[in-house]
Amino acid sequence: MLEAAVQRGRQLPTGVALMRAGDPMAALFVVRSGSAKRYSVTLQGAEQVHGFVLPGEAVGLEGFASGRYTCEVSALEPLSYCRVPMRRLEPLLERLPGLRREILRLLGQALEESQRLRCELAQIDARGRVAHFLADLSGRLARRGLSPVEFRLSMSRADIARHLGLTLETVSRALSTFKREGWLRVRARDISVLRPDALTALGGGLA
Amino acid sequence: MLEAAVQRGRQLPTGVALMRAGDPMAALFVVRSGSAKRYSVTLQGAEQVHGFVLPGEAVGLEGFASGRYTCEVSALEPLSYCRVPMRRLEPLLERLPGLRREILRLLGQALEESQRLRCELAQIDARGRVAHFLADLSGRLARRGLSPVEFRLSMSRADIARHLGLTLETVSRALSTFKREGWLRVRARDISVLRPDALTALGGGLA
DNA sequence: CGCGAAAATTGATCTGTGTCAAGTCCTGAC
DNA sequence: GTCAGGACTTGACACAGATCAATTTTCGCG
Numbered sequence: 001m002l003e004a005a006v007q008r009g010r011q012l013p014t015g016v017a018l019m020r021a022g023d024p025m026a027a028l029f030v031v032r033s034g035s036a037k038r039y040s041v042t043l044q045g046a047e048q049v050h051g052f053v054l055p056g057e058a059v060g061l062e063g064f065a066s067g068r069y070t071c072e073v074s075a076l077e078p079l080s081y082c083r084v085p086m087r088r089l090e091p092l093l094e095r096l097p098g099l100r101r102e103i104l105r106l107l108g109q110a111l112e113e114s115q116r117l118r119c120e121l122a123q124i125d126a127r128g129r130v131a132h133f134l135a136d137l138s139g140r141l142a143r144r145g146l147s148p149v150e151f152r153l154s155m156s157r158a159d160i161a162r163h164l165g166l167t168l169e170t171v172s173r174a175l176s177t178f179k180r181e182g183w184l185r186v187r188a189r190d191i192s193v194l195r196p197d198a199l200t201a202l203g204g205g206l207a
Numbered sequence: 208m209l210e211a212a213v214q215r216g217r218q219l220p221t222g223v224a225l226m227r228a229g230d231p232m233a234a235l236f237v238v239r240s241g242s243a244k245r246y247s248v249t250l251q252g253a254e255q256v257h258g259f260v261l262p263g264e265a266v267g268l269e270g271f272a273s274g275r276y277t278c279e280v281s282a283l284e285p286l287s288y289c290r291v292p293m294r295r296l297e298p299l300l301e302r303l304p305g306l307r308r309e310i311l312r313l314l315g316q317a318l319e320e321s322q323r324l325r326c327e328l329a330q331i332d333a334r335g336r337v338a339h340f341l342a343d344l345s346g347r348l349a350r351r352g353l354s355p356v357e358f359r360l361s362m363s364r365a366d367i368a369r370h371l372g373l374t375l376e377t378v379s380r381a382l383s384t385f386k387r388e389g390w391l392r393v394r395a396r397d398i399s400v401l402r403p404d405a406l407t408a409l410g411g412g413l414a
Numbered sequence: 415c416g417c418g419a420a421a422a423t424t425g426a427t428c429t430g431t432g433t434c435a436a437g438t439c440c441t442g443a444c
Numbered sequence: 445g446t447c448a449g450g451a452c453t454t455g456a457c458a459c460a461g462a463t464c465a466a467t468t469t470t471c472g473c474g
Contacts, residue, residue, distance in 0.1 A: 040326070048326040062322065064315025071322075093307060100300060100307070107314040108271025111321060115269065115278075118325040119247070119255040122372025126461065157422065165329025170461060172423055188422080188470060333431065364452065374432055379453055395440060395452080 005088035012079040018059065019073050025063030027085045031055050034079035035154045039162075040071045049163035051117075052076070052155060054137075056144045061110050076154040121164065129164045130174035131202035134184075138193060149196060153189040212295035219286040225266065226280050232270030234292045238262050241286035242361045246369075247278045256370040258324075259283070259362060261344075263351045268317050283361040328371060336371045337381035338409035341391075345400060356403060360396040 012018060018029060021040055031053050038050040038059070050071055053059050063069045093100050121129055142148035153160075161168040178184035183199070185192035193199055219225060225236060228247055238260050245257040245266070257278055260266050270276045300307050324343075328336055349355035360367075368375040385391035390406070392399035400406055 046330070048330060050322050050326055062315055062319040064311040065319045066312075066315075070319050090304075094301070094304065097297075097301065104271040104310070104314070105273075107311070107318060108269055108273075111314060111318045112269040112272045112277050114318060114321040114325065115257050118321065118328070119257060121325070121329065123253070123255065156420095162330075167462060168422080169424085169463085173461090176423070375452080376433085376454085377431060380431090383453070 005084055005092060007083040007085070010081050010083055012075045012081065014075050014077050017072055017074040018079070018081070019069045019071075021069055021071050023069050025060060025067050025069055025086060027060065027083045028063075028089065029059040029073075030082045030084070031057055031059065032080045032082060034075060034077045034081075036073050036075050036079060037155060037159060038071050038073050047162055049159050051163060052137075052159075054140050054144065055146075057140075058106055058110075061107055064107065126164075126166055126170045127174045127177060128202055129166065130160070130171055131178070131199055133160060133164060134191065134193070135199045135202075138196070138199065149193040151191055153191060212291055212299060214290040214292070217288050217290055219282045219288070221282050221284055224279055224281040225286070225288070226276045226278075228276055228278050230276050232267060232274050232276055232293060234267065234290045235270075235296065236266040236280075237289045237291070238264055238266065239287045239289060241282060241284045241288075243280050243282050243286060244362060244366060245278050245280050254369055256366050258370060259344075259366075261347050261351065262353075264347075265313055265317075268314050271314065333371075333373050333377045334381045334384060335409055336373065337367070337378055338385070338406055340367060340371060341398065341400070342406045342409075345403070345406065356400040358398055360398060 012034075018036060033055050035055070036053040036059070038053060040048050040050065042048060053073065059073055060069060062071065089103075093103065120132060124132065137151070137153075138148040141151055155163075157168040157171045160166075161171045164171070175184070175186050179186050181198075183193070183195035185194060219241075225243060240262050242262070243260040243266070245260060247255050247257065249255060260280065266280055267276060269278065296310075300310065327339060331339065344358070344360075345355040348358055362370075364375040364378045367373075368378045371378070382391070382393050386393050388405075390400070390402035392401060
């Protein structure tokens with residue numbers, strides 16, 4: 001029954017927006033493959049990167065606040081995704097207690113995640129933040145059965161920097177340091193983690 | 208019918224915990240008067256302050272993620288609050304679409320808020336963060352009909368610092384600067400905002 | 415394959431904030 | 445009222461990271 005509410009197999013080319021800030025929240029999305037950037041643009045035109053969406057992750061939950069999306073989400077590489085229209089979802093929430101619990105769980109998780117991230121990033125230095133970012137990415141990839149030690153960054157250094165509250169130079173320097181320390185291999189956007197323990201140690205005790 | 212599910216008129220003295228990290232999520236809470244600090248303690252024993260709870264605000268929503276609370280909440284001053292046991296709330300979610308939407312809205316709002324805060328804090332300097340903090344507090348007090356220009360901080364400088372990712376010295380210096388600039392009066396924990404426009408300007412375009 | 419533009423690296427310098435260290439001001443208890 | 449201990453302020457200094465600038469690398473495209 002939930003199946004019937006899901007529109008599968010949608011595609012989006014690189015750079016195109018999945019949603020725009022201010023749009024009415026017509027649907028929830030789940031990314032199936034590819035990745036996306038969640039961001040918003042300040043009045044002064046600066047881009048604030050909220051985070052990145054990986055396969056298996058949901059997008060659009062903040063829309064529950066006001067019925068409108070509050071940030072832009074655009075594809076960093078060709079994206080395939082599912083779409084769950086709110087019109088179909090809402091009636092199901094009445095009949096399926098399990099689905100209700102699942103949606104609440106997703107929201108709670110996103111909330112907890114966001115708060116944890118904020119506190120962690122606020123307390124650690126630049127190298128720690130970059131390590132934390134890599135550790136987080138690695139863990140999320142692993143959850144989807146992808147390699148946690150060999151992966152390709154779909155986002156630019158500038159995106160990473162804006163996400164972590166650093167400059168792109170500092171991100172670059174952190175990566176170079178890790179490389180020099182011998183536990184990370186970096187070639188452009190290809191990353192190899194040679195010693196995962198070093199990553200988690202620096203990342204500030206990420207699970 | 209929702210009324211019957213709410214336990215009203217509960218009290219808590221200063222310093223006592225409303226919930227502990229790891230406790231099963233037995234209830235949601237809504238603060239009626241007083242204020243509280245939301246925080247967690249790292250493995251190294253450092254305290255990370257997630258935020259502060261003011262009258263009219265809900266606590267415990269992150270519990271939806273796993274069925275357990277994920278942070279400590281303790282009273283900064285004598286607290287009165289309502290308690291909504293999950294046992295009573297869950298059956299109501301089935302029958303009351305309005306309540307369902309309200310809970311989703313609350314969660315969405317908390318999520319959006321948390322993400323916005325993280326991005327804003329990551330990009331601005333120490334004085335901006337302190338101004339932002341005051342502007343946020345001021346706005347939330349105003350929403351409850353309290354004065355947005357004259358209020359008393361219930362939290363210490365150290366709490367504010369840990370919340371903003373600064374040191375207490377830097378918070379203190381920022382407040383002193385504002386005082387010297389003539390648009391804020393600070394006497395210990397009593398705050399008077401003489402020029403609210405200066406606050407919002409520095410705070411980074413807070414609504 | 416090679417060109418050009420964008421992305422990333424690396425270096426030099428400067429500034430904001432953390433750190434350490436006195437000191438002063440509150441506040442609550444007696 | 446006064447005393448003690450914690451909270452807060454202020455100052456001096458060091459250093460991480462921002463900024464500015466110059467290359468180098470990567471990658472899409474003809």
